[in-house]
Amino acid sequence: MSEPLMVLHYDVDGTDFTVAGEASGAVKKVLKQLGVSAEVIRKVAIAMYECEINMVIHAHGGFIDVEIRPESIRMIHKDVGPGIPDVEKAMQAGFSTASQQVRELGFGAGMGLPNMKKYTDEMKITTEVGKGTIVDMTVYIK
Amino acid sequence: MTLREIKEIxxxxxxxxxxxxxxxxxxACGSDLMSDVLAFVKDQAMxxxxxxxxxxxxxAEMMDIHAVIFIRGKKPSDEVVSLAExxxxxxxxxxxxxYIACGMLYSAGLTGGSSRA
Structure with missing residues (x-):
């Protein structure tokens, strides 16, 4: 893998649901300025947004590093939340542990992780209960 | 179909x-579930x-959706309006x-929108 052309770092506030999506919106803007194709931008924006929402609703926030290379965009999401006890189950469409409050906001339908998987070319989840979760996703620029 | 026509309809x-x-x-896509909207892939959608x-x-921002219609007389807060702006x-x-809003637009010819995903 080549050296990244650009590395972006974002802190995700875990206390304010209304700002969830700020980082994803900012990355989308940067990629647009760099002339990345609309298809790649959309994939990155959706996967990152779903993950950002998850960090806020499940994990009290965290941080995101985005590595931009000529051949790929990599997004590393780290939190120190509760961890995911059963990743396989969490990956199933429709499975969710989200609160009623989150559902009322239009999320928590158990589509987050499946959507992230669908829109990325590589996705790796490293998680430990009580310690936190790292979701590492890459979208290839073809 | 233009947004002006949609506004009239x-x-x-x-x-x-x-x-x-x-x-x-x-x-167009009608949904109260944002994750479903995020699974929806279409250009120039509403x-x-x-x-x-x-x-x-x-x-909407992530999906390049340039127009949102709030149905059933729902009123967004000023913060939401300025975020959209x-x-x-x-x-x-x-x-x-x-159901009626979607049906009227569909009948008027805005039929594209089934997700291929």
């Missing part, structure tokens, strides 16, 4: 983006929803319920 009120009503819409929080606007997203509201 739904007897909608424009909350922000009055000057953008000549934009063309090729597909969203009809009964949810009025800021995440609706952020979802800052993201260049047109928002309108209609008194019509979801």
């Amino acid at each position: 739904l007897d909608a009120t424009v909350l922000t983006g009055e000057e953008e009503l000549d934009r063309e819409v090729k597909a 969203l009809l929803t009964g949810l009025v929080n800021g995440q609706v606007i952020r979802t 800052s993201r260049d997203i047109v928002i309108m509201e209609t008194e019509l319920p979801m």
Whole structure:
């Protein structure tokens, strides 16, 4: 893998649901300025947004590093939340542990992780209960 | 179909983006579930929803959805309207319920929109 052309770092506030999506919106803007194709931008924006929402609703926030290379965009999401006890189950469409409050906001339908998987070319989840979760996703620029 | 035509059909009120009503819409999606919207892949699409929080606007932003219609007379807060304004997203509201609003647009020819995903 080549050296990244650009590395972006974002802190995700875990206390304010209304700002969830700020980082994803900012990355989308940067990629647009760099002339990345609309298809790649959309994939990155959706996967990152779903993950950002998850960090806020499940994990009290965290941080995101985005590595931009000529051949790929990599997004590393780290939190120190509760961890995911059963990743396989969490990956199933429709499975969710989200609160009623989150559902009322239009999320928590158990589509987050499946959507992230669908829109990325590589996705790796490293998680430990009580310690936190790292979701590492890459979208290839073809 | 242009946003102006959509506004007429739904007897909608424009909350922000009055000057953008000549934009063309090729597909539409009616949902209160933002994750479903995020699984929907279409260009130049519009969203009809009964949810009025800021995440609706952020979802639209991620999906390149340039227009959102709030149905059943739902009123977004000023914060939501200004978020839409800052993201260049047109928002309108209609008194019509979801089923009727979608049906009227579909009957008028806005049929594209089934997800291929």
